[in-house]
Amino acid sequence: MRGITKIYPNGIAANQAVDFSVRAGEIHALMGENGAGKSTLMKILMGLEQPQEGEIFLGGEKVSFASPQAAIAKGVGMVHQHFMLVPSLTVAENMVLGIEPKKHGVFFDRAGAVALTKEYSERYGLPLDPNAKIADISVGMKQKVEILKALVRGAKILILDEPTAVLTTRETEELFKQLVILKEQGFTVIFISHKLWEVKQITDRITIMRGGKSMGVHTTAGISEQEISRLMVGRDVMLSLEKEKAEPGGSVLNVRGLNYTNQWGNRMLKDVSFTVRAGEILGVAGVEGNGQSDLVRILWGFESPDSGSVAFEGAEILGEPQSWLRELGISYIPEDRMVYGAAGGASIEENLISDRAWGKRLNKGPFFNAGAIRKECDDLIKRFKVLARSRGQRVGMLSGGNIQKVVVAREFSAGPKLIIAEQPTRGIDVGATEFIRARMVELSRQGAGVLLVSADLAEVMQLSDSLIVMYGGEVVAYFEDTSALTDAEMGEYMLGLSKQSAEELGRAAHD
DSSP states (O other): OEEEEEEOTTSOEEEEEEOOOOOTTOEEEEEEOTTSSHHHHHHHHTTSSOOSEEEEEETTEEEOOSSHHHHHHTTEEEEOSSOOOOTTSBHHHHHTTTSOOEETTTEEOHHHHHHHHHHHHHHTTOOOOTTSBGGGSOHHHHHHHHHHHHHHTTOSEEEEESTTTTOOHHHHHHHHHHHHHHHHTTOEEEEEOSOHHHHHHHOSEEEEEETTEEEEEEEGGGSOHHHHHHHHHSSOOOOSOOOOOOOOOSEEEEEEEEEEEOTTSOEEEEEEEEEEETTOEEEEEOOTTSSHHHHHHHHTTSSOOSEEEEEETTEEOTTOOHHHHHHHTEEEEOSOIIIIIOOTTSBHHHHHTTTTTTSGGGEETTEEOHHHHHHHHHHHHHHTTOOOSOTTSBGGGSOHHHHHHHHHHHHHTTOOSEEEEESTTTTOOHHHHHHHHHHHHHHHHTTOEEEEEOSOHHHHHHHOSEEEEEETTEEEEEESOOTTOOHHHHHHHHTTSOOOOHHHHHGGGTO
């Protein structure tokens, strides 16, 4: 890709004369902060966007892709961070979706789809059960299906967007082995990731972007994690977080015996009990889909449990409206910032005051106090380092990291006694991640209780003072102190290979 320039109608220059090249048979990292232009560059390569300037060459031949179908026809495929699979269909049915083999030119050839899946599974060392339903397989298996889907369609260049975001340590190691096998077979992998240690472990070269421009190409072995971070952010970044030892106070949140069956009749929570104390971060670790999201939805009033209780400072809060939860001093950072955390069509100002607009401080009788609102919003934008043209800019026009900062600014500035933080740094860059993690620790040390739910094992182990692990809807482990925990030990519990005794698990409730 040579001289790629993409300027959106709103004037944002997403790519500015970017050069980007990959070699056959290499794993090449593409790194940068949210808003650096990585996604736009890959959308152009995949035919999802068209540049104003620039050229693309594939194997020396000049090409132009008007659609993803045109890109895959030339051997360029992408595995998106959020899987594009149909849960109710089998692995084989997903594998051939859109290119279904036919019997007699009319009927779907199910046996042919199964045979094709087995053939590609064996050829590329990605073992799968063709007849398993997508809804019933692990996240790691879904990742394999997505990769094989691209290979079946003839991809020689694979773009992997945050491929390990929802994988355990063991699944990540397995994926890396499989990527090395593909590399040895001549495939090229473009590896988009925010995790520096992964990039150092698996890639051959790195292209770093900042502000829509390329900061250059580096051999992975010849550049340090600190230097990568500095080139991405433009300053030195603290890669490890120093935090004072927690001194937990009284309980702020008591969860007892939660059981929950979802609308499809699946039992998602099984007798879940734990306590969050003032002044500590209690982490909830586990592979996604093991009840963590259901737990948070119940705590924030989106769902009702079959049985159990949830008390905040001794008072039952199940069934109470979210506005009342906020009045009590509970803040919530949701997993999906654009669905539950922010209104993309509203301004930064409107998003920042959405939880406090009715307060006397921001009102003059029946009217808003415009001066007080402006002052509060400008202060929050400055304190939380939101990169924006003005408080009036639409949130939907910001990068993912800056949208997350808007959500965090609102939730952290509300004077919370309890913070429920669900995947607080998912899909955001190293600079924004550093900032949000530091503020979370700061609030906990000032006396707030924090319930941190994260699929990022490094994050949950580094930030948590105490930790519970969930598997199959149950709490299978509790650690009072996380300082001596290892990835391997955590993996045993996260994959359901180990479970603590009832006595050990009982300590999580601090009864």
